[in-house]
Amino acid sequence: MHEMSLVRSLLRQVSELLLEHNGDAVKTIHVEMGPLAGVERVLVELAFEQLIEDSLCRGAQLVIDEVPLSAICLECDVEFDIKLFRFVCRDCESQRIRVTGGDEFRLIDVDIEVTSGCEVRT
Ligand SMILES: [Zn+2]
Structure with missing residues (x-):
């Protein structure tokens, strides 16, 4: 399933950001997808649910923006x-x-929680 590898690399990318910023947890992962991205929204959500448990992003929420x-x-x-x-x-x-526009699936921004209480937005 194409979505699996896509979400896997997305989570890897976000995990790297988390480590880079010395964060504790990822709160929100915001992505954008268009009709020509070649992915099914439901399959992305399913893959996300399956893969997130074994990643550093555990507990994060996926927000998908569908762009025209x-x-x-x-x-x-x-x-x-x-x-x-x-x-x-x-x-x-x-x-x-x-x-x-509308021909890709890409990461827009990530909400990372750090111990000091302040938030890092990328
Ligand atoms: Zn014209």
């Missing part, structure tokens, strides 16, 4: 959100567009 698929038209420079996978420009109907 966005693009820019190479003819008229207008930026727009792609709806219903219709890959044409909103204004001029050109098919010469470039996807600018």
Whole structure:
């Protein structure tokens, strides 16, 4: 399952941040995913539940932001959100567009708890 390896590397990345900041625990892991990221939200959540227990991030909450698929038209420079996978420009109907967002799964920020009581945001 693709989501498993994705979540595994996500948790590894967050664990490194935790160690780097000498934190005690990870409170929140905030990620962003778009419709073209190639992952299923439910499978990500399932993989997260399974993998988190054996990681340093135990107890952390996963927050998934679903972002729209966005693009820019190479003819008229207008930026727009792609709806219903219709890959044409909103204004001029050109098919010469470039996807600018919504095609990835990535870490946005992490909330780390440290003993001193102050929080580190990355
Ligand atoms: Zn256009």
